[in-house]
Structures are given as structure tokens and as C-alpha cells.
Amino acid sequence: MTAKARTRFAPSPTGELHIGGVRTAIFSWLLARHTGGEFYIRIEDTDRERYVPGATRRILEAFDWLGIDLDGGPDHDELRAMPSNEDYPGALDDGEYKGIPGPFVQSQRLPLYKQWAEWLVAHGYAYRAAETPEELSRMRAEAQARGQTFVFREEMRLRTDVRPDEPHVIRMRVLPRDGQTEFDDLIRGHLTFDNAQVDDQVLLKMDGFPTYHLAVVVDDHLQGVTHVLRGDDWLPSAPKHVLLYRYFGWPEPRWAHLPNVLGTDGKKLSKRHGAQSVFEFRDQGYLPEALINFLALLGWAPGGGDEQNVFTRDELIAKFSIERVGSSPATFDYNKLDWLNGVHIRRLSDADLAERLIPFLERAGICIDSPARRELLLKIAPHIKERLKKLTDAAPLVDFFFADISTPPMDALIGPKMDRQSSLEALRATYRLVESFEPFEDAPLEQAMRALCAELQLKPTQLFTIVRNAVTGKPVTPPLFATMAILGRETCLTRLARAISCLQSPGE
RNA sequence: GCCCCCAUCGUCUAGUGGUCCAGGACGCGGCCCUUUCAAGGCCGAAACACGGGUUCGAGUCCCGUUGGGGGCACCA
Numbered sequence: 001m002t003a004k005a006r007t008r009f010a011p012s013p014t015g016e017l018h019i020g021g022v023r024t025a026i027f028s029w030l031l032a033r034h035t036g037g038e039f040y041i042r043i044e045d046t047d048r049e050r051y052v053p054g055a056t057r058r059i060l061e062a063f064d065w066l067g068i069d070l071d072g073g074p075d076h077d078e079l080r081a082m083p084s085n086e087d088y089p090g091a092l093d094d095g096e097y098k099g100i101p102g103p104f105v106q107s108q109r110l111p112l113y114k115q116w117a118e119w120l121v122a123h124g125y126a127y128r129a130a131e132t133p134e135e136l137s138r139m140r141a142e143a144q145a146r147g148q149t150f151v152f153r154e155e156m157r158l159r160t161d162v163r164p165d166e167p168h169v170i171r172m173r174v175l176p177r178d179g180q181t182e183f184d185d186l187i188r189g190h191l192t193f194d195n196a197q198v199d200d201q202v203l204l205k206m207d208g209f210p211t212y213h214l215a216v217v218v219d220d221h222l223q224g225v226t227h228v229l230r231g232d233d234w235l236p237s238a239p240k241h242v243l244l245y246r247y248f249g250w251p252e253p254r255w256a257h258l259p260n261v262l263g264t265d266g267k268k269l270s271k272r273h274g275a276q277s278v279f280e281f282r283d284q285g286y287l288p289e290a291l292i293n294f295l296a297l298l299g300w301a302p303g304g305g306d307e308q309n310v311f312t313r314d315e316l317i318a319k320f321s322i323e324r325v326g327s328s329p330a331t332f333d334y335n336k337l338d339w340l341n342g343v344h345i346r347r348l349s350d351a352d353l354a355e356r357l358i359p360f361l362e363r364a365g366i367c368i369d370s371p372a373r374r375e376l377l378l379k380i381a382p383h384i385k386e387r388l389k390k391l392t393d394a395a396p397l398v399d400f401f402f403a404d405i406s407t408p409p410m411d412a413l414i415g416p417k418m419d420r421q422s423s424l425e426a427l428r429a430t431y432r433l434v435e436s437f438e439p440f441e442d443a444p445l446e447q448a449m450r451a452l453c454a455e456l457q458l459k460p461t462q463l464f465t466i467v468r469n470a471v472t473g474k475p476v477t478p479p480l481f482a483t484m485a486i487l488g489r490e491t492c493l494t495r496l497a498r499a500i501s502c503l504q505s506p507g508e
Numbered sequence: 509g510c511c512c513c514c515a516u517c518g519u520c521u522a523g524u525g526g527u528c529c530a531g532g533a534c535g536c537g538g539c540c541c542u543u544u545c546a547a548g549g550c551c552g553a554a555a556c557a558c559g560g561g562u563u564c565g566a567g568u569c570c571c572g573u574u575g576g577g578g579g580c581a582c583c584a
Contacts, residue, residue: 205582236579307532386547464543
């Protein structure tokens with residue numbers, strides 16, 4: 001086993017946890033767990049404009065649901081206890097989790113960023129500047145017009161006499177100006193960037209908040225992060241971070257820029273691609289097990305002749321390796337997710353399945369609000385298990401167990417290649433059988449019904465189709481005899497009787 | 509516009525110079541099983557973007573083209 005890795009997932013509280021972000025989190029978590037290291041969450045809320053109240057709590061809830069365990073981060077319980085949408089009641093987790101120093105929310109670490117930004121200024125790696133947004137966008141437009149990438153440089157400052165006590169920003173100095181910055185990426189290999197293309201990035205904003213660039217570097221170092229995993233949209237600014245580590249004289253973490261996840265249209269996954277929030281997947285009936293399995297496979301494969309596709313979370317942890325993550329972008333495929341979800345549903349115990357089904361059934365108007373109904377659901381579970389792709393598929397398969405049915409239309413009660421009269425006789429014969437047959441159980445019932453088929457000179461399909469429609473009100477159901485046994489003799493008789501009178505009514 | 513990244517079946521991928529007329533999985537088609545629907549089993553169609561090199565030999569290495577993606581903020 002390799003050395004322990006400490007990784008973090010660093011979302012900004014600007015909305016729901018996006019599925020692409022979840023994949024990054026999963027890879028980071030897998031790496032940490034595989035090596036016996038730590039995985040934690042740090043909230044990057046340095047942009048006050050985009051901050052969304054309640055987002056932090058939602059992010060944490062998403063991790064709870066996914067079953068991704070954390071070794072640090074904002075306190076779940078404290079957040080949960082809060083009545084409002086407010087995220088930070090006050091001091092929060094400024095303690096330490098498993099040796100990782102908090103706080104885990106950047107807005108509570110402001111003095112740190114200020115201190116290190118000043119350190120950079122004092123050591124000649126950064127300088128003060130005070131150009132207005134308008135001035136900057138003009139400079140940018142000019143560069144664009146010249147066909148160049150806009151790169152801010154110290155000598156472009158409009159005011160060179162910025163004092164520490166007046167409003168200003170602190171920008172990093174990219175050095176050497178005409179050199180190159182090189183580093184190794186676990187996924188891309190050796191990378192080289194021309195410093196001439198790298199901006200003298202703002203590190204400390206005028207409002208005293210750091211930008212991402214300063215904050216990640218300071219926090220990752222202070223919190224002992226060994227591997228930085230993030231989307232490859234960060235690649236172009238990676239040299240800035242590498243440079244910062246070198247200015248500070250801090251040991252560099254290992255870099256791993258993950259390829260993006262694309263929607264079916266080949267574009268980066270976004271709002272328009274159906275579900276994007278973890279909660280949407282949850283509400284659509286996906287299992288966290290399946291989602292994690294699927295997302296891990298999006299970019300990672302065990303390799304070495306191992307062709308396993310279905311993984312439990314422990315198997316994933318055992319086999320995962322960051323080096324085996326591919327470098328090309330992957331397309332999100334709902335077909336495969338659906339299949340995997342079905343596989344994981346089939347692996348659930350009956351009790352577990354029943355439990356997870358409850359909220360979905362209730363949403364469909366089937367209330368599982370008594371011990372008897374729970375018991376009933378538990379009995380049904382094994383018979384629908386292999387018929388589900390998503391938890392939302394269950395309701396139409398089980399509704400007739402929980403509520404009365406409306407009598408099916410007459411043509412549904414007439415068997416294939418049969419007429420009304422023969423169907424009527426078949427139903428009557430079935431009624432008589434059901435009335436007295438013992439034991440009223442799955443296998444014996446099937447045996448008896450098959451014997452009845454022979455007696456009536458009907459094919460199983462003919463008889464069973466009519467009975468299915470009569471007893472359940474629908475053409476597609478779980479296996480008939482298990483269904484009848486669970487429904488119980490009385491219910492079957494009632495529904496059979498109704499079907500019989502339905503067939504009778506027009507004529508007799 | 510400038511910079512960066514990527515490129516094997518429709519999709520996720522295996523493949524690290526010869527064992528690849530390219531393997532697995534999803535999806536798709538067919539068959540079997542079968543009381544419906546599923547699940548399961550078997551079979552099948554389906555890919556190395558293109559062009560140059562290097563090499564005895566290239567999916568595998570190099571260059572270019574094309575295509576796709578991303579970045580160019582006092583956003584992350």
C-alpha cells in the first residue's frame with residue numbers, strides 16, 4: 001500500500017452539489033480510503049456575491065446520503081440543528097479532526113490569508129495594485145484586440161504609489177517573467193507552461209477575502225493535503241499554484257487534474273443535461289451504491305485484465321488507484337447507470353429494499369403507515385426486486401396490493417384466442433378453486449392452477465392472463481401465484497367475483 | 509483571438525511495440541427460458557479520427573491535420 005493520502009473536497013456554497021463535483025469527491029475519497037489516509041470537506045466561501053444560504057448544509061446532506069464518510073468538515077449536527085437557512089451560527093469547527101486543523105470554512109480563516117499575502121509582499125513575490133474593474137476590462141479589451149491573452153503585469157499599474165492603508169488588492173508576481181513553470185500531474189504526466197501566459201493573479205481582494213488561488217494553497221498546505229484532485233478546468237491556473245508553493249517554500253502536493261464529465265451532447269455536464277444535483281438522482285430512485293459505482297467507472301477502470309464492472313464500495317476502495325484514472329473526458333450514460341442501479345437493487349436484502357421503497361411509495365400515494373402494511377411490503381419485496389431499475393418503478397407494480405382496484409375493461413378479461421363464454425367459465429372455475437384450495441400458497445396454487453388449465457383445455461397463458469387481470473387489474477404484475485398468495489384468499493375472491501359479473505352483465 | 513488539454517465499438521473502457529483479423533460492460537438485434545413484465549443464459553452487429561514519420565514490426569512512440577473539450581475575473 002502506498003503512503004497515506006490526505007485529500008479534500010472543496011466546494012463553494014453556491015448551490016446544489018453537482019454530479020460532476022461528486023465524481024471528483026469520490027475519487028478523492030477513494031484515494032484517501034485506499035491508502036488509509038483522511039478525506040475531509042472544506043467550504044470555499046470566499047465569494048460573497050455568489051454565496052447561497054443553506055448550500056453548505058445541503059452539500060453535507062448529500063455526502064450523508066451517498067455514504068461518503070468524512071474525517072473533517074463543518075459540523076453536520078450543528079448545521080442540522082439550525083432552524084433557518086443560515087449556515088454558520090458562529091464559531092464552527094475551529095478544532096481539529098484526526099490531526100487536520102480547522103476551521104473548515106474559509107470565511108473563518110481570513111487572518112491567515114491576509115498574513116500570507118503580506119508575507120509574499122514582504123518577500124518580493126507579490127505587490128499591491130488598485131486598478132478599478134473598469135480600467136481592467138479596458139486593458140483586457142485592448143489585449144484581446146491585439147490578439148493576445150490578457151496578462152496583468154506590475155508595470156501595467158496605473159498607480160504605483162498604493163499604500164497599505166488604502167483600498168487595494170495584492171497580486172502575485174509571476175517569476176521568472178520569461179521562464180516556464182513545470183510540474184508533474186498524476187494523470188497528464190509532465191506539464192510545461194510559459195510564464196508569459198500566466199497572469200499576475202489577484203490573491204487578496206479589495207474586500208479582504210482571498211481569491212481561490214491564494215486560499216487553496218494556504219489551506220491545503222496548512223491542512224496537510226497530499227494530493228490535490230480537481231477538475232481539469234483548473235489546469236490553466238495550476239502554474240500559479242505551483243509557483244505559490246515554491247515562493248512559500250512549502251512542499252508541493254501531488255497534482256491530479258481529472259477530465260471533465262460530458263453530457264450526451266458532448267458538452268460539459270451542466271444544468272441542461274437532466275439531473276445534475278445529487279438530490280435529483282436520489283429523488284429519481286437511484287441508489288447511492290449505484291451512483292458511486294457508476295461515477296467511479298467514469299474515468300477509472302481496474303485494468304490489468306480485470307474486467308469487473310459491478311463494485312461494492314469496499315471493492316472500489318480496495319482496487320482504486322489514481323494512476324489508473326484516464327485522461328480523456330467521459331460521457332455520462334444514463335443507460336449504464338440504470339443497469340447498474342438495477343444490479344445494486346437486486347443485491348439489496350428484502351428488508352433493506354422495502355425500507356428504501358417507503359418514501360417512493362408514499363410519494364405515489366401508497367402510504368406504508370402501519371406495521372401490517374410494512375409487513376405486506378416486506379413480503380412483496382422479493383417478487384419485485386428483479387423488476388426494478390429505479391426505486392420509482394415500484395409503485396405501479398405494487399399499488400393493487402395496497403388499494404382496491406377498479407374492475408378491468410371487459411376485453412382484458414377475455415383470454416387470448418378465447419371468447420367471452422370460455423373466459424367466463426375459466427374465471428368461474430378459478431373462483432371455485434380459490435374458494436377452497438389449501439394451502440393458499442405460491443407453489444401449491446401454481447400446481448393446482450396448472451391442473452385446472454389441463455382440465456379446461458387451456459394454455460397457461462390463456463388462463464393466467466385472465467386471472468391476472470381480474471385479480472390485479474393490470475396486464476403486467478409480479479409473478480401471479482405469489483401475488484395471489486400475498487393478496488390473500490378473500491381479496492382474490494372478491495376481485496374474481498367482480499370480474500365474473502363484469503363478463504356476465506351485458507348478456508346474462 | 510490567444511493558451512492548455514483530449515482522441516479505441518453509439519457510450520464507459522481493456523490494451524503500455526509483436527501474443528490485437530483489438531477484449532469486457534451498457535445499450536441494440538436474435539435465440540433460449542417463461543403465466544405477464546423482468547431477471548438469467550447463449551449468439552450476433554459494432555471501434556483503433558486522418559496524414560506523415562520512427563521501427564523488421566504501431567492502437568501502442570514522434571510530428572502535423574481534423575474534431576472535441578476547457579481556460580483567458582478582485583468566480584470558484
